[in-house]
Amino acid sequence: MVEILFYVFAAVAIGSALGVVTARTPVGSLLFMVVTLASLAGVYVLLEAHFLAAAQIIVYAGAIMVLFLFVIMLLNLGHEYRRDLQGGLAAVLSFIVVGALAGMLARQFQSAGALDAVDAAGARAIDAALVEQGAVGVIAQPLFTTYVVPFEITGILLLVAIVGALVLAKRKVS
Amino acid sequence: MITPAMVLSAILFVVGTFGVLVRRNAIIMFLCIELQLNAVNLAFVALSRIWGIEGQVFVFFVMTVAAAEAAVGLAIIISIFRHYETVNVDNFNLLKW
Numbered sequence A: 001m002v003e004i005l006f007y008v009f010a011a012v013a014i015g016s017a018l019g020v021v022t023a024r025t026p027v028g029s030l031l032f033m034v035v036t037l038a039s040l041a042g043v044y045v046l047l048e049a050h051f052l053a054a055a056q057i058i059v060y061a062g063a064i065m066v067l068f069l070f071v072i073m074l075l076n077l078g079h080e081y082r083r084d085l086q087g088g089l090a091a092v093l094s095f096i097v098v099g100a101l102a103g104m105l106a107r108q109f110q111s112a113g114a115l116d117a118v119d120a121a122g123a124r125a126i127d128a129a130l131v132e133q134g135a136v137g138v139i140a141q142p143l144f145t146t147y148v149v150p151f152e153i154t155g156i157l158l159l160v161a162i163v164g165a166l167v168l169a170k171r172k173v174s
Numbered sequence B: 001m002i003t004p005a006m007v008l009s010a011i012l013f014v015v016g017t018f019g020v021l022v023r024r025n026a027i028i029m030f031l032c033i034e035l036q037l038n039a040v041n042l043a044f045v046a047l048s049r050i051w052g053i054e055g056q057v058f059v060f061f062v063m064t065v066a067a068a069e070a071a072v073g074l075a076i077i078i079s080i081f082r083h084y085e086t087v088n089v090d091n092f093n094l095l096k097w
Helices: A002-022 A026-046 A050-075 A089-143 A148-169 B002-022 B026-051 B054-084
Strands: none
Touching: A002 A026, A002 B002, A002 B026, A026 A050, A026 B002, A026 B026, A050 A089, A050 B026, A050 B054, A089 B002, A089 B026, A089 B054, A148 B054, B002 B026, B026 B054
């Protein structure tokens, strides 16, 4: 059952990822992206990362994608598909780069079957932790002890991002 | 189920890279970069089953950084659009050579 669901989510994710790249308008691209993010959230649930699945839907598919949608609507884009695609030498080069990248990644998976043996033990450990601490507690525990300094720095990063976005997008007063 | 998840992550990363290279609309390139970030997140989540829950904590950080990056990047795109009236990256070649 889990396997079948995984392959359904994976197929939807790959199909809509291709949709993101090939969609004619930015809005279509963005809606495909939302589908990709939602099916990735499904994959996270199957991998027993329940909190991250919820955060993926709320933060990514909710907040960030709506921000993109606001900007696309604000700028009124998407009337020049032909000029939007790279042509000539750049297209050939990007095919070569992507092919090389895919080949390199595919070589990594020739010996990857060994991971699945370790996976069963890892899944049992995560199951035990989930029962003991709950879906949020299992992330919150390391987040607020071992990684508390990076967590606080993340807060500063968000503040800087807010100020930076305001300064950049503000209309110049003259 | 780690190997299929890693394969899915690799495929999504390659598709995202292809999108960044082949499109010229700055916002769609940006969306494809988000796609790459999500592929990396999926790899983190899959490998957290072997190497412990820290992988999921890192995904949390990646999501925060992606939110900050989206805010700043879209602000840059808006201010570029005010200047050039387009978001086609071919027109932004002042720092290219």
